[in-house]
Amino acid sequence: MMLAKQAIEKGASPWTGTFWANVWLGLIALTVCGVRQEFSPVELWGPAAATGALFVAGQLLTYLAFQFGDVSLATPIFGTKVLMVAALQPLVSGKHLSARVWVAGVLATIGVILIQRSGQRSETLSRRQVWLTIGLTLGAAFCLSLFDLFLERWGPHDDSWAAWNHLAAVFAVAMLLSLGFLPKVDSPRRIRELKASRQLLGGTGLMAIQAMSMVYSLSRFGDAARINIVYSLRGLWGVLLAWALASWLNNAEAKLSRSVMLQRLGGAVLLTGALVLAATE
Incomplete structure (x- = not known):
């Protein structure tokens, strides 16, 4: 994400990174299937199409929230995804979560919000923009x-x-919709x-690898709630890496106040606790 962010700061459109990341995902997956000459059964193409459409819809709403709302408000709200997965899991897959996983989900959500908050919300944000950002x-x-959850529901768990x-x-559906x-x-x-080719290629390639690793885990092993709790650590690693490389990347992480860094430290502690709870259930 840091490389993609550098490309955006040079003037590249955020849609460019999303488009090429989706193309990478589609081409990688289809190439492997083409080499092996094996594809998904026809009866699973309907659920696969719905799943791919949800992926692109989520991306579209994300960028609309950034474009018409406020990024500093939208980013921490995304932390609610961990709880949404937990709440929707019984409805989609029929699995009921233990109290331990619910507590881990709450801790992870609060931790993500603390880590992602920048404390630099726009002073000119109107009430309409606030509600638009929240809704999107x-x-x-x-x-x-x-x-x-659709990946967990329809993914074949018994065969890699x-x-x-x-x-x-x-x-393939996501690539076409993109x-x-x-x-x-x-x-x-x-x-x-814009001299952003290197950052864009590297950033979108790494984004595709990251996305593929998570969605493969969901499709192969299921357990969406706990996978999302573990995946929420991505925000912590991203913040730590951005801070460590701040001078090289010339980003704003090195200029953050002490209060923001302490807030992020608190979020890191909560995320670690959530991971321990989820992993030792």
Whole structure:
């Protein structure tokens, strides 16, 4: 994400990174299936299409929240996704979570919010923008929660290659739907002019690998609630890495106040506690 953020700071559109990350996901999954000459069964293409559509819908609502709302408000609200997955899991997959996992989910949610809050919300934000940001962000979190649970519900848990075949169908649909982003996507010439090619290629490639690792876990092993709790640590690692590389990347992390850093430390403690609870249930 840091490389993609650098490309955006140079003037690249955020839609460009999302489009190319989805293309990477689709091409990687389809290439593996093509080499093995095995694809998802026809009866799973309907659920796969719905799952891929939820993935793209979540991305779309995310960027609308950033474009028409306030990023510093939207980012911590995404932390509610951990609880949404836990709340929706009995409805989608019929699994009921233990009290221990619920406590871990609450701790992870609070931890993510503390880590992601910047304390620099715009002073000119209107009431309408606040509610628009909240609505769009919760909508994005809802779509991506269902995306996780659909992978758990229809992913083949007994066969690693069958799970991969299912993901190929999901991301083929996502890649096709991403063509709707093209009006917002920068041309290759524009990217070269901005001198952002290296950051964009590296960033989108790493984003695709990160996404593929999580969704494969969901499709292959299920247990969406606990996987989301573990995955929430990504925010902590991102903050720590950005802070450690602040001078090299020339970002704002090195200028954060002591209060913000203490707030993030508190979030890190809560996330660690959530991970221990989820892993030792």
